[in-house]
Amino acid sequence: MQARIDGITHKGEGVARINGKAVFIPFALPGEEVELDITEEKKNYAYGRLEKIIHPSPARTTPLCSHYYTCGGCSFQHVDYEEELQLKKRIVTDAVTRIGKIEARINEVERSSKPYRYRNKVTWHVAKGRLGYYRAESRELVPIDDCLLIKEDMAKISRKIGFILKEIAHEGQGEIIVRQSSYNGKIMLICDLPSLEPEKILSRLKEDVDGIYIKQKNRLIHFYGDLYLEEKIGANIFRLSPGSFFQVNQEQNEKIISFIQSYLNLTGKETLLDAYCGVGSIGISLAGRAAKVLGIENNREAVKNAEYNAHYNRLNNCRFLAGDCEKILPVLNEKFDMVIVDPPRSGLKKEVIASLIKAAPQKIAYVSCNPATLARDLNLIQASGYIIEEIKPFDMFSKTYHVECVAGIRRID
Ligand SMILES: C[S@@+](CC[C@H](N)C(=O)[O-])C[C@H]1O[C@@H](n2cnc3c(N)ncnc32)[C@H](O)[C@@H]1O
Structure with a gap:
């Protein structure tokens, strides 16, 4: 069916009114005329899948990331930055x-x-020897070892972690957090991989990072290097522990x-x-x-x-x-x-x-x-x-x- 998008949800989905019911359509933009399939119908609203864009918004752009439509992390790569800011103002105004x-x-x-490469922290999920993010609204791993939102150095170390996990065919599930100071560039890893002998992977990462912690039974154990990260705001230096x-x-x-x-x-x-x-x-x-x-x-x-x-x-x-x-x-x-x-x-x-x-x-x-x-x-x-x-x-x-x-x-x- 066809519809005109006239609204935006707080999650960045386009909203169309079809037979008096609000239909939420991921990746559709206000002002667009689209063709959609209803994927889920509730009493007061429905979800639709974007099938074809009949009249695209002038603000529509091509996403930079090849994982954009599968990874649940981003919602505004298909729109130019000026429109993204306007949509965010609309989301705040609506609320x-x-x-x-x-x-x-x-x-x-x-x-x-810097709309890309600004994040100083990333939490990677690990499963079946791969590193990645979870698909939107699910616990299914989308294998990725770079993300265009994280700083370049963090992406580099993430790729190396992904490579090692694959090489050793790591089977367990867990999480690896990479944090980088915007002040001095130092990198800290926080690994929560219950079934892994830490040395197997972490000793190969020492040369690339400044500090490593391991999470065991909900406690962070210092494994290597710096105990803290440092950040600077104005003239003041701030020390942060890995969990702060x-x-x-x-x-x-x-x-x-x-x-x-x-x-x-x-x-x-x-x-x-x-x-x-x-x-x-x-x-x-x-x-x-x-x-x-x-x-x-x-x-x-x-x-x-x-x-x-x-x-x-x-x-x-x-x-x-x-x-x-x-x-x-x-x-x-x-x-x-x-x-x-x-x-x-x-x-x-x-x-x-x-x-x-x-x-x-x-x-x-x-x-x-x-x-x-x-x-x-x-x-x-x-x-x-x-x-x-x-x-x-x-x-x-x-x-x-x-x-x-x-x-x-x-x-x-
Ligand atoms: C959004 S962060 C803000 C931290 C700080 N203002 C900053 O700008 O870095 C929220 C903080 O509240 C803390 N927190 C969460 N729930 C809390 C509670 N019920 N009482 C006190 N602190 C809480 C968290 O540990 C976290 O440090």
Whole structure:
């Protein structure tokens, strides 16, 4: 059947209305006239497979990656970069109006200077002696040993890992994480291959990487070389343990921190809460302009890194608490002038929102990698005496449907 695409889902699929029902069609673009087959029919919506493009969008391009249509990693390689940014703005706007039911100024998406080869971390799946990604919505391995989103050096080492796995006909299943510092280029491997004698593969990789960890029974055991990775934000150096979170796109990470800095406009007198602080990247970057910073984070290794990072960068106004924000904040009984929250994709728990409202900060910078949970939380925050001044999307995950946002929120006095 034929249809005109007039919308986009949060996962970047085209949306057509057929007999009053929304049909989601992967790889179709708004404005296109397409031929499709219905592949799955539900009560209120359906899925379609793109069979033919009758009138292509002028923004349609040829994907650079030969795995694009099978690997589940990217969703926007078939569209030019300008349109990708517009579609991401539309995804954020849809979430804010449909889920959040709020009105807020949504700025243009901050473009990245490198839509490819920006990622400093990749998680490879291993099965049947091959390295790869899982097919979209499945656990089926698509054998790949390069990805156009990861840095060149990481691609080189990934190809070597793929070669060794094939050569030794490794049978087990597992995961290999490759991380590279954007500051000094050093590479760390984290291997979770339960059925493999580590030496068999890892000793052959020592010359190519700077540090190796092995995951055994849920613990990371140091195997070789450097214990930490280092990153730099502004003038500060940050140490990260292998399991500590760090944003995957350092160029965009720095822009986000600058945006938060100018939004909060600290004068040096304010108390600042950095909730979900990781290794302290945002709070420590702003500590020079604040009276006091408190970071909260539930990964104990990351908290140790944050404490070290504050000390190493000669900041003596930062303190960190290890634990869940939803447990610590309700009993903290401290007031803050300014707050940063940067939760995982699931967003803020109700207890966290209630505690923030009680702490009554003048401004909140809410960093989010999920427009849907951001919109849900902004609805509650707005209903409690705050105004959403602006939402700034950042293209942190180019070529994928993911988009990072910072919401600037101000107390109404
Ligand atoms: C999106 S990351 C942000 C980290 C940091 N702000 C940054 O920019 O690098 C979210 C962080 O929250 C931590 N986290 C997840 N759930 C948490 C919780 N319930 N309480 C405290 N921290 C949590 C994760 O370990 C992770 O470091």
